[in-house]
Amino acid sequence: MDGTLRDNDISKVVEADRAHIWHHLTQHKPFENAEPRIIVEGKGMRVWDQNGKEHIDAVSGGVWTVNVGYGRESIANAVRDQLIKLNYFAGSAGSIPGALFAEKLISKMPGLSRVYYTNSGSEANEKAFKMVRQIAHKRYGGKKHKILYRDRDYHGTTIACLSAGGQEERNAQYGPYTPGFVKVPHCLEYRKQWDVENYGERAADAIEEVILREGPDTVGAICLEPVTAGGGVITPPEGYWQRIQEICRKYDILLHIDEVVCGVGRTGTWFGYQHYGVEPDMVTMAKGVASGYAAIACLVTSEKVFDLFKDDAADPMNYFRDISTFGGCTAGPAAALENLRIIEDENLLENTNQMGSYMLDGLAELMGRHKVIGDVRGKGLFLGAELVSDREDKTPMDEKKVQAVVGDCMAQGVVIGATNRSLPGFNNTLCFSPALIATKDDIDEILTAVDSALTRVFG
Numbered sequence: 161m162d163g164t165l166r167d168n169d170i171s172k173v174v175e176a177d178r179a180h181i182w183h184h185l186t187q188h189k190p191f192e193n194a195e196p197r198i199i200v201e202g203k204g205m206r207v208w209d210q211n212g213k214e215h216i217d218a219v220s221g222g223v224w225t226v227n228v229g230y231g232r233e234s235i236a237n238a239v240r241d242q243l244i245k246l247n248y249f250a251g252s253a254g255s256i257p258g259a260l261f262a263e264k265l266i267s268k269m270p271g272l273s274r275v276y277y278t279n280s281g282s283e284a285n286e287k288a289f290k291m292v293r294q295i296a297h298k299r300y301g302g303k304k305h306k307i308l309y310r311d312r313d314y315h316g317t318t319i320a321c322l323s324a325g326g327q328e329e330r331n332a333q334y335g336p337y338t339p340g341f342v343k344v345p346h347c348l349e350y351r352k353q354w355d356v357e358n359y360g361e362r363a364a365d366a367i368e369e370v371i372l373r374e375g376p377d378t379v380g381a382i383c384l385e386p387v388t389a390g391g392g393v394i395t396p397p398e399g400y401w402q403r404i405q406e407i408c409r410k411y412d413i414l415l416h417i418d419e420v421v422c423g424v425g426r427t428g429t430w431f432g433y434q435h436y437g438v439e440p441d442m443v444t445m446a447k448g449v450a451s452g453y454a455a456i457a458c459l460v461t462s463e464k465v466f467d468l469f470k471d472d473a474a475d476p477m478n479y480f481r482d483i484s485t486f487g488g489c490t491a492g493p494a495a496a497l498e499n500l501r502i503i504e505d506e507n508l509l510e511n512t513n514q515m516g517s518y519m520l521d522g523l524a525e526l527m528g529r530h531k532v533i534g535d536v537r538g539k540g541l542f543l544g545a546e547l548v549s550d551r552e553d554k555t556p557m558d559e560k561k562v563q564a565v566v567g568d569c570m571a572q573g574v575v576i577g578a579t580n581r582s583l584p585g586f587n588n589t590l591c592f593s594p595a596l597i598a599t600k601d602d603i604d605e606i607l608t609a610v611d612s613a614l615t616r617v618f619g
């Protein structure tokens with residue numbers, strides 16, 4: 161840590177924070193007696209807080225975002241150069257980094273062709289919902305307007321996104337919700353809902369049952385995370401995605417994949433859906449797009465979807481009548497272009513696959529020694545360990561104890577995560593998403609801390 165901010169009297173910063181900042185996802189009462197945490201600096205896999213304490217960050221900025229690690233001067237320089245040349249113009253016009261990043265991104269997404277810029281994952285998902293609704297109005301007399309979402313998935317913070325949110329604790333007290341969103345069951349095999357051999361197909365069939373119940377002519381789209389993130393790091397069972405693709409084609413339902421977490425390398429492919437050979441119509445992404453160096457999110461669609469908004473130029477309403485002011489900021493695509501270059505030049509997808517398997521093996525090894533770990537799962541550097549108080553009946557571990565493990569790791573200088581106020585009674589999964597640059601030593605350090613935390617909390 162270079163100490164610059166400390167010289168500027170960090171205690172003033174802490175007091176300003178305590179007096180005026182409303183932290184995200186936080187109950188503030190404890191700050192009446194304790195200091196809020198302020199992260200002052202980051203480099204590579206590490207961050208330093210206001211007391212100069214070093215932490216290894218196993219969750220890429222808390223919410224799986226800083227995919228290429230902290231302190232990337234080349235991204236800062238790309239953003240700086242672009243801001244001096246042109247910082248902003250509304251997205252009704254194009255920009256140099258906007259066009260160049262779109263071209264680069266599309267080269268990683270065969271079958272898709274159009275990029276719509278926004279500035280958060282929630283907003284990108286809202287744009288997709290709006291497109292579905294507009295298509296329904298223009299083509300189906302408004303009837304094919306329903307959007308399916310899955311139990312345990314999360315698609316963002318706005319009221320419409322919460323209406324598509326499968327996490328009851330996230331949603332609680334924010335209703336009433338937007339009509340036209342319909343829930344389908346989750347696919348977590350560890351918490352089986354059907355006693356069958358081919359679990360993946362069965363879980364997808366459950367979606368077809370909902371479609372038939374609602375009426376296929378009323379369902380316009382289904383929105384799914386490729387691997388559910390905050391709902392417990394849920395990897396899909398064999399056969400699940402193939403069956404979903406068939407169902408979408410059968411009933412002419414648009415497949416919207418929410419890659420806000422999985423997108424841009426996190427799971428070891430450019431996009432999570434690419435593990436499963438599916439062909440989405442719409443893909444949304446945010447966090448890893450520019451690794452948090454600038455705010456940028458994208459909705460990417462197929463040319464077929466795009467054409468539905470231009471094929472009737474005589475209709476003055478037949479275009480996507482939507483704008484996002486900050487979707488026109490050029491810092492986002494400038495940062496995103498450099499972010500992608502880094503992932504390519506440093507072979508970070510390969511590293512993610514190798515280090516992901518190494519970490520999953522390490523978690524499995526911990527599971528062998530700690531009976532409170534009921535299940536470990538994940539893809540690439542996107543991993544979870546579900547804690548239980550009884551392995552046989554899979555009773556979820558008490559949330560306070562799960563949080564105690566997170567707190568113990570933090571005290572050791574290792575930042576890990578856990579499902580948080582997502583699912584009543586099931587906020588019991590530890591989450592790991594180190595930057596894609598993680599080395600074996602980094603992962604060993606993280607696993608060692610988790611090992612001692614589990615020993616201290618559970619004996």
Ligand SMILES: Cc1ncc(COP(=O)(O)O)c(C=O)c1O
Pocket residue numbers: 223279280281282283285314315316317385389390418419420421446447
């Ligand atoms: C899968 C998923 N979709 C959407 C969002 C919302 O993104 P944002 O917070 O950028 O609005 C999140 C945020 O955590 C997410 O995990």
